[in-house]
Amino acid sequence: PIRGHQVFLHIKRRRWLNTQTGKVVYRDWTQVGKGTRMTSEFAAFLKDISRYQPD
Template identity: 75%
Template sequence: MLDSHASLLKLFLPEIVIENFDIMGVIQDPETFHFQLEERNNTPEEWGGIKVQSKGFFPEIQVQDFPIRGHKVFYHIKRRRWIDTESKKVMYRDWTLVKKGTRMTGEFAAFLKQISQYSPE
């Protein structure tokens, strides 16, 4: 289902979401859209040559976005975590770095700021 609607979803979701997350599902009820997102297993460029291995996800967070066609919009986000294979340190993408230097609305920059406030522990 999602593959057949991917181009339509690109009209509603910010480009940075489309580039960095897989859309695992969309649930619609009469008043709400729920987008289930999983961060892709792409090592962040800012880590340079650090060798990491994906080790699943942190607990899901929920972020509300601006309404679409009168429906409330919620993103259910699963952020990926990696392990540095040498130091065994848990690593995760710093979304505040992603937003710097990108072209986006102030509202979406605030959305990324909200994601970054959920520091995985």
């Protein structure tokens, strides 16, 4: 919700066609952190650098 308002989320899952193999390629959502659009590893990296305290 944005500032207390209800919203409707329209989620698109993108797919690409590999013209050389004829196979459809799509994102592996098991590697994406829950509630984010980034991989779990990248989310952990951002969390780690946000704790950085310069001397």
